[in-house]
Amino acid sequence: MAKPKGIKKKSLFDHIQAVTSQQSPNYWEEISDDDKKSWSNFMVNRFLSMKPEWIDLVNEVQKYPLKPKELYKVYADILPKKKQWLKYIKGDKQMKHPKWLYEIVAKHLQCSIREASDAVEMYEISAGGQAELADILGKYGVEQKEMRKLGLIS
Numbered sequence: 001m002a003k004p005k006g007i008k009k010k011s012l013f014d015h016i017q018a019v020t021s022q023q024s025p026n027y028w029e030e031i032s033d034d035d036k037k038s039w040s041n042f043m044v045n046r047f048l049s050m051k052p053e054w055i056d057l058v059n060e061v062q063k064y065p066l067k068p069k070e071l072y073k074v075y076a077d078i079l080p081k082k083k084q085w086l087k088y089i090k091g092d093k094q095m096k097h098p099k100w101l102y103e104i105v106a107k108h109l110q111c112s113i114r115e116a117s118d119a120v121e122m123y124e125i126s127a128g129g130q131a132e133l134a135d136i137l138g139k140y141g142v143e144q145k146e147m148r149k150l151g152l153i154s
Contacts, residue, residue, distance in 0.1 A: 010035040011110050012043050012119070015072075019044065021083040023076040028069040038110060039068045042129050046122045048075065051084060097150060104140045105133070 010031060015038070018027050028036070041062075049058040061074055095102065095117060105123075106116035123133035134152040147153045 009110050010038055012038065012040065015039050015044060016047050019072060019075045020079055021081065023081045028072055036068065040132065041066065041068055041071050042132055043119065043122060044071065101150065104137060104142070108136050
């Protein structure tokens with residue numbers, strides 16, 4: 001079901017808020033298919049791991065190949081229900097990739113270029129994240145030789 005014009009698609013940060021402060025048992029049934037596409041297990045795990053008290057929990061949960069709906073349910077059932085401030089620890093301010101990469105990620109995640117830059121950093125941390133980033137770029141028509149230049153595929 002597509003969203004009517006004027007209604008903003010949920011971003012990664014909306015999903016994080018749903019996991020931490022809303023924790024609706026029917027969240028996954030209430031959101032649109034477009035909203036479900038903006039969910040990324042890797043990114044949700046990455047952001048939740050920014051809270052030092054949750055690192056061990058996130059590390060344990062991410063060992064299992066959960067579907068997005070299942071991951072939401074696990075975190076909604078385990079995490080305390082309250083607004084959380086998750087300080088993202090990021091690297092230098094210099095963009096180390098071409099601007100088009102950040103623009104594609106920003107479009108895909110429906111976020112700002114700055115947030116896309118942070119997301120790209122997080123994707124690069126693990127092989128799974130790199131594969132997910134390569135998958136996103138492929139959906140937007142980026143050729144494999146460009147992905148090789150970025151070091152995402154061999």
